[in-house]
Amino acid sequence: MTLSVLAIDDSRTMRMLVSQTLKGAGFDVVTAEDGVQGVETFATRRFDAVITDINMPKLDGFGVIEAIRQSPKNRRVPILVLTTESSEAFRNRARGLGATGWLVKPFEEEGLVNTVRLVTGQG
């Protein structure tokens, strides 16, 4: 079964990179360019995982996590944070809101794929 991933990032380049990498690994990827669009897209269909940037216009990644986790039915959806921020405080905040894992930009393709596989139980 093809797993579908929602990638939210305001950087066009990052969206392309993530989607290219994951599509290459057999995932179905849908992208959104800011937090609001991300949350809206998330609501339209079933996603097996979400990858989100943190610093974004309109609604940041923390807001995305919060919004998705707000609904009990979304508790089990893995949400990965993909960002250049790597501080402990930042991770704790993301995790406090319900992030499943985090990746630091720039990412290695294999690392991204493996992490997505891990959190979706495809590892």
Add this chain to the structure above:
Amino acid sequence: MSMDTLKATFFAECEELVEAMAEGLNQIASDDWDTETVNAIFRAVHSIKGAAGAFGLEKLVAFAHRFETVLDRIRSHELSIETEVLRVITRSSDVLAELVELAQSDAEGTPSAYDALLQDLSKFTGAADVAVAEEPFFAPLAFAPMPLLLDENQTICVRIFPDAAFYRNGHEPERLIGALGEQISVRCDFDAVPLLDGFDLDLGYLDWKVEVSDTPREQIEAALTYVQGLGQIGIHEEPPFLLDLSLAPQIVAPEVEQSAPEPRPTSSSPRQASAQTLRVDPERVDRLINTVGELIINQAVIAQKIDASGRGPDGDVSAALDDYRYLAREIQEAVMSIRAQPVKSLFQRLARVVREAGEATGKQVQFETVGENTEIDKTLIERLADPLTHMLRNAVDHGLENPDRRAKTSKPQIGTVRLMAAHRSGHVVIEVADDGAGLNRTKILEKARDKGLVPADAKLSDSEVDNLLFMPGFSTADQVTNLSGRGVGMDVVKTAITAIGGRISISSEPGKGSIFSISLPLTLAVLDGIVVSVADETMVVPIASIIETIRPAVGDVIQVGHDQWVLKVRGAYVPIVALGQLLGLSKALAIPQKGPFILIEAEDASVFAFSVNEIWDQRQIVIKSLEGNYGAVPGISAATILGDGKIALIVDPDALISLAGRPQLETDLIAENG
């Protein structure tokens, strides 16, 4: 998708981000900003950094990181924007933009201010760690190939007793256990599961114990990275499963769970609301513009056909055709506006040029821009960057006086360089003005004489002296400065402007400053022109250069030399350029006696009269380049297709004037004409 496409996307994005950054900084500089302004700058720098990392642009990443750290402190009100902070972040944005440019051109090297700015930035990074995150690119997970040889003793016990946050964060014990290894034994402890009435679905009650025998410890640790702290999770040493009572599960509902959902941290402000945009391949727009051009030609063909068929101009067909013409023009304007862009981004980039020039020359410069929202064809904007860069450097380097000299003339110590764009009667006018000393005409003339550019005894009007600056190889700086004297002079600027169909002129007042003014057509594809016949040829004279058309009275055309004629216009004498003869047309009029004249204003503001056989009408024509098929033809800039399907050449008045050569008398004659 190739790496090239990705890179192209990255650099296109960077361009927008650099623009956003510059806009934010301008707002701060003009004291019209709020937190969202800083946020927007931060995001721009942050996005550049993020994507740059993917391409291994280390310098860019390192610089952006430090820059971002400072911005973050401003954002969180740890650092307030004082003069020095503003200077550093403004310069940093310049350096960042430069780094992007360097990366784009694959050039080696570092912007000159790089090290200094890194130092400056670190003054403001505070306690924050300024080193770029050196940790692995992603949290290392267990995906290395399994070792072939396994040590029996290496059996590792892992306890996974998740709390509510574990589940809420999208983790699953099964997945996690699966990631620990292949050879595992799992035990689940149900002791913590309460009776049904005390059961909370959101809390974790299951306690898993896993013995892993085929996975190295580091790999297990890595697999547990994301779940550390989400309950009692970790590796247990010997003996397995012997639990300290103090580690007994305490189920605590995380505080986040209970709190009401807070309003989402939206940070959009009206200023931020960016217009919806559509990205279109420029080639498609070009095709559309070409097709619209054909449409306009087609309209002219129909008009001519109707005319030839003898139907009067009042018939139904003609009325319908008028609508057609109107609509075609509407479409054309709409299509042109697709390619039009505000000059803002260009102006912002140029602010950097002025700052750098100021620093390099030790002059204090205030840079003012006017008309940033003036829209110009994108192709033109790109081709204006180089000439304007040069002109602005000149304005700072040659235009503005040294601070001590300014003090003596009781001028403000800070010099002003102003860049202005505006639409004026179908043209775009761009001016570079400085409040410096003005052109030193004595020196210019002296120099030109030394270089043999003008005869020693030539008497030149002020404007002619000024225009000597545009002569190839002319440079007024006594010494080549490291700034503007780079072997290219204003002649290169002029060539560049002429190449895009523009004209450049100077006005200067001693002690008050100089204004260099560029006038450009709104677009490169269509121009308004007057259709004339010269000998038997049909030609088009661009309306931009035309002052008026004149049918001379008897005695207004006066011979002043063997083959020199002048036209008397309201008391002034204007040299006549006989187009037919000049272009070597066989049926040219020998003496331009009766024909109508077109008064042309040359780039240097001098006036000439073009003699033609007949003037037909004024219309909009579509420019078709000649150079692709014929190469450059002196005096002819391009061609067009007229309504009857015939080709008409579009003349280049300035080229024709220089082709004709300037009559010696001209100076004296037109002096009174101003």
